[in-house]
Amino acid sequence: MRVMKQWGSLVVSMVLLALISGTAWAHKASDSFIYLNQDRAEIRIDVALRDVAVALPLDRNGDRQLSGAELRAGRDQITRWVEQGVTLSSAQADCRLTGQQWGLSSHSDGPYAAGLYTISCPDGATPDTLTYNLLFSQDPLHRGLISLESDGASTLGVVGPDSRQLALSAGEAPGSLQLFGTFLYEGVIHLLIGLDHILFLLVLMLPATLRKNDGSTPVGLNQRLWELTGIVTAFTAAHSVTLALAALGIVRLPIAWVETIIALSIAVAAMNVMWPILGRKTWKLAFGFGLIHGFGFASVLGDLTSGVSQTVLALAGFNIGVELGQLGLLVIAFPLLYMWGKTHLYGRAVVPLTLVAVGAISLYWVAERAMAI
Template sequence: MRLTHAIPATLALVFMTMVTAAPAMAHKASDSFLYLDLDRSEIRIDVALRDMELLVRMDRNRDNSITWQELQARRAAITRVVEQGITLSSASGAACSLAGQQWGVSRHSDGRYVAGLYRVNCPAGEAPARLEYNLLFDRDTLHRGLLEIRQDGSTVLTAMAPDKNSIRLTEQTTGLWTTFASFTYEGVVHLLIGLDHMLFLLILVLPATLVTTRSKGDPEASLKQRVIQLAGIVTAFTAAHSLTLALSALGLVRLPIAWVETVIALSIALAALNVAWPILGRKTWKLAFGFGLIHGFGFASVLSDLTSGTPSLAVALAGFNLGVELGQLALLLVGFPLLYMLGHNHLYQRAVVPMILLGVGTVSLIWVAERATQI
């Protein structure tokens, strides 16, 4: 096989393997919520029931539904797992103990969470100065612990991750830069691990990379024209999802996350169909803007469950949105030149592109079916 044929064939194989092997991921990532009040020496921890089920078997009858009775029966085991996953210590390095105050179930945008409120007791009456979080990281490296720290009337938001599982609390309350930097990073990660968003971007960009009969004789004009087309698509998608991300994260507009995830999956399938049969029109930027509105609600699922009405939330929102854009830009800087180069290859146009559209459309419809059952 010639090299010009080997590259698109290899690309198709890698892409189809990735798509077909990928789990039907819900857009809402695995998150827990930690609310630390240093003035009151209290910490509240909320862990999704679906995540806690990975650590403590609660669904005894295997009916995919956890009742209050099943939850109560495993309370001791749940409490033990949570307390082992969170460590607080004083400035001297002495371990602080957690004394349970309240226990029950809370509700976030993606369902029910087991919630516990603890009093933090450090030796010699010291204040907690360091927090280490290790819950679920050994089961899911994409899991995040979203942490809110309150002290002296100020609030800081940050995220705990496998490579950032320990923080000095005194350093976290000195300003808003930590919040901005932390959520900028999380925005990049969220875009790059969100397979549904990545596939949607791929389908949006794909038409701008394919050679048409009209443009074959003028490659310079063709490239310029396609870059302008790409800029319009990216601008429309960015404007749309930034708008709804802000509206949702600030609590001005809220939509059920299960409904949002289902429509996101449907948007990918429709976008793939539209490449082959432009039932929604050839104005790709309009498609990007329309579906970008619903994708913004999906992005907001990371932030919307944190306490609203604080200056830190606005900073977190700005940082997260910047991170999403940086991740999107990184994908385009790598992907567009490669796809444009392949767009001149006959095998790529006639075989690889149809395989991509078929694979993306099939996986998206599977997501629609699975997510629709959660509505």
């Protein structure tokens, strides 16, 4: 009976891996970018073409991409949809948006439909609230990332399905503490929706959970915890460095290449557990590939423009949020895997099959993402 339960758990684990692989989220989540300049009474709204293709019936050939002809034919429909989904209002009533320019903009993850509007509020008032309602029905993880310029000062904000309004008046606009908390929360969410990052952490964790590994893996719990601490510290240090470099615009890499290499890093890490051609010092592997993962995280902040102090504050909150999400996963997963590791089936079947499944999923991602480059 005990063996049957162990095999049942193994089958459930493999099925879950197969199911979630089909709905995996890359590090670059679904985001729109809003640049609001109160001083010039202007707002620019950028929406990813891939999101427009999901929300509107413009993709005539069904390839989930918008060609130039499809985009031109759907321009009026796109602008009406955007104008209905983004509302500015003052104390008196809704403000009017008047289109000035329309075209394409480029962000780290590809082309976006971009519209520039002038803002006109009743009695010449200044808008005090932004309401955002795009794409939440299609993607509950979608976010609107906002860069706000007012009275010569800059700040950042985020709107989501649970917080669709952003206060714009001087007394109610996001303060430093609120900005930090907002991006801390976004960091946790970004970690949790990044299945590729989660699988990479799982692979890095597995050697420390094995009962024995030809004498190279510590047996005692304390030694295993120290090994895991070293791995996590190396990974955290590496992606924190590149996250900061990319978010501050010091170093930029094409996100399509970054996401492809991230997927490849999972396959290499999984292979190295079975055949340690890169050595058994897992912390070195964690540090090396952690540098690449940091560029993936940075895509959320790198496409916003704001003051350096605001960007640094958002970066700090976002990075800490990523680490909290990572720590939460480890606190939950490691004890379970450690207890499971006491069974003979774990090392003989669970770990090998998990590595094969993770490797296959990541190689599928590599092929899928490489085709988009």
